[in-house]
Amino acid sequence: MENQKENLEEAASILIKDLLCLKKGERLFIYVDQGSDLPVAQSIQNYAEKIGVQAELYKLNDHLEFPEKLNELTAKIESEHYDAICELSEQYFYPTVAWRNALQRNVRIYSLAGMDTQSFIRCIGQVNHESMFHLGTKLNQLLKAAKTIHIRTAKGTDIRFRMQAQMNRILRSLLKSMKKELSYVMAQSGTPVQPGQCTFLGGQIAFQGIPETIEGTAVVDGYLWPPKEVGQIQNPIILTVKKGYVTDICGCPEKSKVLSQWLNGKSRKVKHFCLGFHPNAKLFGGLTEAERVYGNIAIGFGDYPFHTDGIMNNPTILVNDKIIE
Numbered sequence: 001m002e003n004q005k006e007n008l009e010e011a012a013s014i015l016i017k018d019l020l021c022l023k024k025g026e027r028l029f030i031y032v033d034q035g036s037d038l039p040v041a042q043s044i045q046n047y048a049e050k051i052g053v054q055a056e057l058y059k060l061n062d063h064l065e066f067p068e069k070l071n072e073l074t075a076k077i078e079s080e081h082y083d084a085i086c087e088l089s090e091q092y093f094y095p096t097v098a099w100r101n102a103l104q105r106n107v108r109i110y111s112l113a114g115m116d117t118q119s120f121i122r123c124i125g126q127v128n129h130e131s132m133f134h135l136g137t138k139l140n141q142l143l144k145a146a147k148t149i150h151i152r153t154a155k156g157t158d159i160r161f162r163m164q165a166q167m168n169r170i171l172r173s174l175l176k177s178m179k180k181e182l183s184y185v186m187a188q189s190g191t192p193v194q195p196g197q198c199t200f201l202g203g204q205i206a207f208q209g210i211p212e213t214i215e216g217t218a219v220v221d222g223y224l225w226p227p228k229e230v231g232q233i234q235n236p237i238i239l240t241v242k243k244g245y246v247t248d249i250c251g252c253p254e255k256s257k258v259l260s261q262w263l264n265g266k267s268r269k270v271k272h273f274c275l276g277f278h279p280n281a282k283l284f285g286g287l288t289e290a291e292r293v294y295g296n297i298a299i300g301f302g303d304y305p306f307h308t309d310g311i312m313n314n315p316t317i318l319v320n321d322k323i324i325e
Contacts, residue, residue: 008039008117011125012047015086018129020110021192024052026083031073034062035090037116044086056080060089066305074098082107083195090114090286095304099198109198114286122280123201123289129190132202135277136188142324143185143207143275150318151218151273151297155236157312159216159299161209181211203278203292206300211244214270218299219251220310222283223290227262227308230255232284237310239299244270246301259308266306274298274309275317275325283311295325 016022028048032041041057048055058076060069074097077085085107092113093099102109112120143149146163163183190202221236230237237259238251246268249260278292290311291298297317300309317325 004117004121007121007125008043009047011121012043014129015044015110015112015124016048016051016053019124019190019192020084020086020108021194022048022051022053022084026053027081028053028055028084028086029058029077029080029082030055030086031058031060031076031089033060033069033089033091035114036088037120039117040112040115040120041088043120044088056082060091066091070096070098074101077102077105077107081105084193085109087111087113088115094198094200103196103198106195108193108195110193111198111200111288113200113288115201115288116286119282119285119289122282123203123278123285123292127202127278127280129202132278133188133191136191136202136205139275139277139324140185140188140205142319143205146185146319148318148320149207149209150321151312151315153219153221153312153315155219155221155313156217156238157219157315159214159218159241161214163207163209183210184208201278201288201292203276203281203294205275205277206272207275208270208272209244211270214241214244216241218310218312220299220312222293222296222311222313223287224255224259224308224310225287225290227258229258230308232290239301239310241270246270263302263306263308267303268301269303270299270301271303271307272300274300276311283313 030041045055045057151159185207189200189204193199218239219236224230235252237256239246240248249256276292276296281289281292283290283293297315298309298311
């Protein structure tokens, strides 16, 4: 128990000093919900206060529906001045007005949505962040040079799509003005945040192909969330993708039905793929950790809050017909 307390404090110190870059006299806002692990939140608050950072721990009202809960969080952020925010709630809020308003106020945000004690220790406190970031930089360069990407697995995943490799800004702006949907490669997550920036647990790069070119089959055999009734997967869920949309959900009878019902009448457009490369991430953690398992890849589809991410284990990934993984 004493070791766990020390490990929690070490992880909290890395988050506070190295990743959130907080200094004495600054203010930190930590928010949680019923899906949060309170010892993680308390360890972050305690360490922040230990070095002179004012830290407020706030629990969202779990009796409210999502729109009211969002209003509650937005009002709280707007009513105070914070230098940094740490999201620990299981419900993530990054595509919402709450985050947009915070970023406009020059707040820096770090999301560890729903991470429990052991995940926090493993993925924040016991990883060489510098080495992981170095690998992420190299992977980012490979993806940005892509004209085509092909993902396949032994379980039957076979997805292909095109990318606009290293397109110059003028052409990209022209295509945007013509309302053409473009590919993209995001910066890796988890690097130290600056004022007005946001990030998530490290060990992941999100990217997207030209939507209309995304075709094939995605066999989700690792983890899928939300809805929470799916979670870890033993019997794979099989997604058919045509022109960037999931057109059919089958495979595991029980969980594919749950997913289909949850998305009934909602968009099934593919929004991104996420490459995981965190050396300590485990599949049995929540989605935040499961998405970052070293050597796995996730497919994200649907519009927030009806957006889900499904993880495919051990893919072979080809960029421009050359294997990178």
